[in-house]
Amino acid sequence: MAEGTRHRVLLTEASSNSAREVLTVLGRHGHEVGVMDGGGVSLTACSRWVRRRHRCPRFAADPLRYLDALREVLAGHDYDVLLPTHEQLVALARYREEFGALGAGLAVPSFASVRRVQDKSAAVRLLGELGLPQPETALAADVKELLGHAGRLPVYVKLPVATSSRGVWLAESPERLARVAALPAVRDAFAAGGTVLVQRPVPGPLVMVQALFDGGTLAGIHASARGREGVQGSASAKESVVLPGITRHLARLGAALDWHGPLSADAVLDERSGQVHYVDINPRLVEPVNAELAGADLVRRWLAVSRGEQTGPLPPPTAGVRTHLLFAAILRHAETGRGRRAMLRELVDAATRRGWYADSVEELLPVGSDPAAALLPAAVTACLVVSPGLWRRLAPTAAPAHALTPSGWRRLLEAP
Structure with a gap:
């Protein structure tokens, strides 16, 4: 294009x-x-x-x-x-x-191809077939099998179909594992014939990889590390990184799937070995502004692939580009009960460009070029600063409007 x-x-x-x-x-x-x-x-x-x-x-x-x-x-x-x-x-x-x-x-x-990554159990098998690194992972087909992992805690328990950090629980004790096993969502997954993932944590920072494919050929790639955690496990700060092996891994994955369009992966970087371990695959492009600022050009390339046009050679990766999502940081303080003081400190740090904000660009709310975009987040932030307890009423409990639920996935599988 x-x-x-x-x-x-x-x-x-x-x-x-x-x-x-x-x-x-x-x-x-x-x-x-x-x-x-x-x-x-x-x-x-x-x-x-x-x-x-x-x-x-x-x-x-x-x-x-x-x-x-x-x-x-x-x-x-x-x-x-x-x-x-x-x-x-x-x-x-x-x-x-x-x-x-x-x-x-x-x-x-x-x-x-989508079925091989949308279902987390299928994705685990796919990564194994391709020899791509992932944490120690097992699949449980019923409550008894799930509880049988009480001797290898801590573990993450993941539903086969989940999004937006929902359907994932950390079990650090046998009691917690039993409570997770008793959750309606977990029992529903077993009743539908699904398997849940039981995955050992890997210490290290989360790395978010975004890729674009044109008929199975890698047409764009970018990686960023989570600098600070945001609301519901998201990132409120990121830094672009260049890691050996990621391009090769994603190229192998896209070729095996004959993937066409965007594909993202979450990985944990074991800083001792320098190895990444893939923990999730998402059939979409996730938050591309850090990639845009780092020169990865993913959105323009996505438009070109969508129109059947050539994308050109991959741009060289750029490390050290920092971005932040102030609203996600504010919501994280509310979510964890840190209260008014923490939220006010965050706002002051952002305004005075201290800490992470000293050399970082806001990626979610481009107030300079699209000022009205900040109206809703500003109103929510003001309400939370005045009354931090409002988070309990504002926090979403159901799946967001844009997410695919387990029942929606079953409808697609059964549709003519």
Whole structure:
């Protein structure tokens, strides 16, 4: 895709951090952006870069009804590219040929490939087949097998299908493991014939890898390390890193899957050995602003792959680019009960550029170029500073509107 080419781009959802960051990159490059909006809290709500907002059913509630609405939007509007910014990619892969014929450029893999990474049990087997490093992991098919791991604690217990850090629990004692085994979500997974992961922790920082593929060939890659933890296990600070082996690993993974479009992976870096251990694979592109600032050019390349155009050679990786998500840091203080003082200290540090903020760029809320984007986070932050206990009422308990739930996954598997 030639530099300076402008496109009409439709994002498949409006509420995730990834949608907000893709919007930022597209807006800064002059593209005309529409979003599918399933309601609820949205960081894109007041953005000057959203030209059209298409109301639709919540994807989490019913992915098939959501797809019906998406078909209508594509039929009634002239979009050049459709970018699945979250797990809508999974649903679109189920009907890849149909949506690929609706006119908007679209890069999604086959549904058979998606099934090998969307289900965490299948992903563990895939990593093993490819010889890619991962933590010591076992699969449990029922409560008895799960409780049988009480002798190898601590372990993470993971549902086969989960997103946004939900469906993952750390069990550090036999009592905690028993409580996890008794959770309705875990029992439902067993009742549906699924297996849960039992994974030993690996000490070290979390590394987030983002990749883009064109028919199984690596067309873009970027890695960043989590500098500080954010709300619900996310990152509130990142630094781009260059790690040996990651490009080779992801190229092998994408080739084995014949992957087409974005794919991300979370890994833990064992700092003693320098080895990464992959702990999760996500069929989407996650929060690409750090990659954009580091020169990885992922969003432009995604547009090109979606339109069947050449991406050109991979840019050289850049280490040391720091970014932060102030809102995620504020919410983390509320989530952990650190209270008003911690939130105020965070705001002062950001305003005076102290600590991590001394050499870092805000990636989630680009106030300088899209000032209205900060209105909702500013209002929530003010409420939490006045009354930190409000977090218990504001904290989401259900799956976010953009997420694929276990029941939604089963519907896609069973759909004609």
